[in-house]
Amino acid sequence: MTLAKKRAITAYVFLALPLVFFIGVRFGPMLYMMGRSLTDWSLLRKSNQFLGLANFAAVLGDPVFGKAMANTARYALVGAPIVIALSLAVALLLNGIARGKGLFRLIYVLPYITPVVAVSWVWRWMYQSPPMGLINRLLGALGLPAHAFINNPKEALYSILGVGIWVEMGYCVTIFLAGIQTIPQDCIEAARIDGASESRVLRSIILPLLMPITFFLAIMEGIQFLRIFTPVYNMSSQAMGGPLDSTKSAALYIYQTAFTKFEMGRAASASLILFAVIMVVTLVQVRFFDKKTNY
Amino acid sequence: MKRFRGIGLVLIVLMVLAAQAATAEQVKITYWQYFYQTKVELMDKLIAQFEAKNPDIKVEQVTFPYESYNQKVAASIPAGEGPDVINLFGGWLPMYVKANYLQELPKAAFPASYFKSTYYPFVADSVQFGGKYYSAPTAVRTLALIWNKKLFKEAGLDPNVPPKTLDELVAFSKKLSKYDAQGNLVQAGLAMQPNGQGHSYIREVLFRQFGAAPYDATGRKVTYNNANGVAAVQWYMDRIMKDKVGYPNFSTDDVTAFKAQLAAMNIDGSFRIATLKAVKDLEWGAAELPTYKGVKSNFASFWTHGIVAGVTGKKLDASVKFLKFITSPEAMEQWLAAVGELPANPKIGEKHKDDPYVSIFLKGLPYAHATAYVDEAGQRTLFVNMIDEINLKGSKTADVVATTAAQEQKLIDDFWK
Numbered sequence: 223m224t225l226a227k228k229r230a231i232t233a234y235v236f237l238a239l240p241l242v243f244f245i246g247v248r249f250g251p252m253l254y255m256m257g258r259s260l261t262d263w264s265l266l267r268k269s270n271q272f273l274g275l276a277n278f279a280a281v282l283g284d285p286v287f288g289k290a291m292a293n294t295a296r297y298a299l300v301g302a303p304i305v306i307a308l309s310l311a312v313a314l315l316l317n318g319i320a321r322g323k324g325l326f327r328l329i330y331v332l333p334y335i336t337p338v339v340a341v342s343w344v345w346r347w348m349y350q351s352p353p354m355g356l357i358n359r360l361l362g363a364l365g366l367p368a369h370a371f372i373n374n375p376k377e378a379l380y381s382i383l384g385v386g387i388w389v390e391m392g393y394c395v396t397i398f399l400a401g402i403q404t405i406p407q408d409c410i411e412a413a414r415i416d417g418a419s420e421s422r423v424l425r426s427i428i429l430p431l432l433m434p435i436t437f438f439l440a441i442m443e444g445i446q447f448l449r450i451f452t453p454v455y456n457m458s459s460q461a462m463g464g465p466l467d468s469t470k471s472a473a474l475y476i477y478q479t480a481f482t483k484f485e486m487g488r489a490a491s492a493s494l495i496l497f498a499v500i501m502v503v504t505l506v507q508v509r510f511f512d513k514k515t516n517y
Numbered sequence: 518m519k520r521f522r523g524i525g526l527v528l529i530v531l532m533v534l535a536a537q538a539a540t541a542e543q544v545k546i547t548y549w550q551y552f553y554q555t556k557v558e559l560m561d562k563l564i565a566q567f568e569a570k571n572p573d574i575k576v577e578q579v580t581f582p583y584e585s586y587n588q589k590v591a592a593s594i595p596a597g598e599g600p601d602v603i604n605l606f607g608g609w610l611p612m613y614v615k616a617n618y619l620q621e622l623p624k625a626a627f628p629a630s631y632f633k634s635t636y637y638p639f640v641a642d643s644v645q646f647g648g649k650y651y652s653a654p655t656a657v658r659t660l661a662l663i664w665n666k667k668l669f670k671e672a673g674l675d676p677n678v679p680p681k682t683l684d685e686l687v688a689f690s691k692k693l694s695k696y697d698a699q700g701n702l703v704q705a706g707l708a709m710q711p712n713g714q715g716h717s718y719i720r721e722v723l724f725r726q727f728g729a730a731p732y733d734a735t736g737r738k739v740t741y742n743n744a745n746g747v748a749a750v751q752w753y754m755d756r757i758m759k760d761k762v763g764y765p766n767f768s769t770d771d772v773t774a775f776k777a778q779l780a781a782m783n784i785d786g787s788f789r790i791a792t793l794k795a796v797k798d799l800e801w802g803a804a805e806l807p808t809y810k811g812v813k814s815n816f817a818s819f820w821t822h823g824i825v826a827g828v829t830g831k832k833l834d835a836s837v838k839f840l841k842f843i844t845s846p847e848a849m850e851q852w853l854a855a856v857g858e859l860p861a862n863p864k865i866g867e868k869h870k871d872d873p874y875v876s877i878f879l880k881g882l883p884y885a886h887a888t889a890y891v892d893e894a895g896q897r898t899l900f901v902n903m904i905d906e907i908n909l910k911g912s913k914t915a916d917v918v919a920t921t922a923a924q925e926q927k928l929i930d931d932f933w934k
Contacts (some may be wrong), residue, residue, distance in 0.1 A: 228581055264590060265591035265594060265595060266594060266612065266616035266618065267616060267769070315873055344591065346769075348769065350769060351701065351702075351767060351768075352697060352699075352701040352702075352767075353697070353701075353703040353765075354768045354769070354777075358701075362697060362698075362699060362701070365699075367699060368699060368701045373765070373766050373909075374909065375905075375910070376910055393587070411703070421863065459712060459765075459766050459770070460712050462712075462898060462901070464901070464902070465765075465901055465904050465905045465909055465911065466906060466910070467902075480586070481588050482894050483892075483894075483895070484591045
């Protein structure tokens, strides 16, 4: 056996272990779930029957699921672009300062490394109506009217989304900062010598070179917001995704179907629908950004 | 000497054999309940007492957090593992009985007459399905009006005189509400929390007081969608929208607001007695729920013990004995002392008619109603959304009550079909 072959075998052996793990805890259950989505499997029932596509019809015909999907779209379509734009701006600013860079970076990354449950509850209390909520106390001190925030169906989703954005920014800023540091300084210097303005440097050098990272973050954050669960679960009263289902995400809908109604078959079909949506969205993003990153 | 040695030997052999026989005869059963510190500790004590009386039976207690309790129970079914005796919320019984999770309690040990003679009337109705009895509770819970004596004094009210009628309740709650310069409520006169006890208060108290029984005698037909039902919901909404004495989720929820002395009155359950007694600097009283046009009503609920289907033979005998013991008068007494929940047997309750808190909650029991839920979480959500729909979206009360009734009827029909 040649050395190259031996090396290849070693590599395959090492790769096989995670593969077994992946098949066991990811693909296996996923295939099982696909099968179960076609049955009336309920945790409380001892036997179950084949239903065909009836679960999918029931889920798609459920107005609450429609609402949850619309909310999910809102989380992703509003959340992902904002978090990316804000993070990019913050990263560029952070890159420009000489002193206290480490401190600022730490401040931005802190929400991301804090458990989301704790973050959600602290924000939930800050959002409370007077006399308890910090934000409303501030508004009151400034003579402004109080806001219902998470108790108003029009404001609740965005109040929760704000927390999601605040948390995700820590991650995105870090990645952007790393990306900015990989941009060759000589390109920028050459441009400056040629008389390019700062905004021209940003538009023509920094932003295009950051495109692959922006692409990566757009996909990651898109997925992140499409499956948002923890902040919604912890910030809505009794984890119901209220008021009036206005904050319920698809992931929370699936959780409730599976673990409070015990309708596992129906929950499985709902998660397959969410899976399909995430896949399509990601594929579209890949196509869109693929053209942009070919420079 | 030799003879004595021989006898000694025979004795030892006999003892060893007897000990082996005893261990071989010992039956082990498992009891499940959710984790609630005082309940778990009390159950450990009761198990010790039971095992002392029944040396051939060994009981193991297993607990799970309340949040995931239902999930654990449900997940144990396909896994084929689980308890012999189980503690379930009364509102979940229809779901578990329909799934054949519980077995009918043996008629010899638990005849119908036993339920009639030992329990409050609503208990017998709620644990019986198609003429079969499936579970027996130790303790029950009712609602009462609780009030903060300090806040009463501040508002110039007699701290020892609670409102007795709904009209008085309205007048009192207006006097007890405080607002800041911008008109925001900063002290609720009356906490309004539909997803706490509020939905039960509307369902079993207000509806009945306004002359609209929530369900028919079979419990399968929704009957509150009429002028009286609408008037009951309107009464509740007027406190939130017209008088502005409280609103859902004020200071997180009603319990937090009352404990933080930000709500002067609340309608809460007897299970809160121990919690509220533990709050420092909180002077509070409990009163029977206010009446309306002389009509009294109350909502009762309970956790109850059943025997899981598939338990047979010696394990079943042991489970029956254990169930009898934990629902016995002595267990009820200990339960009241340790947990604060009311005895499910009126005769035991009678002994506590002088306790300032317990007696008040007990008074509600004879005229209390328990809801025959088919989907407790689902039915609660419908009522919570009903209030939000009117309060937050400004929809007309009559329209929302009609849609809520239709949705609840569908939930019940789907369950029984």
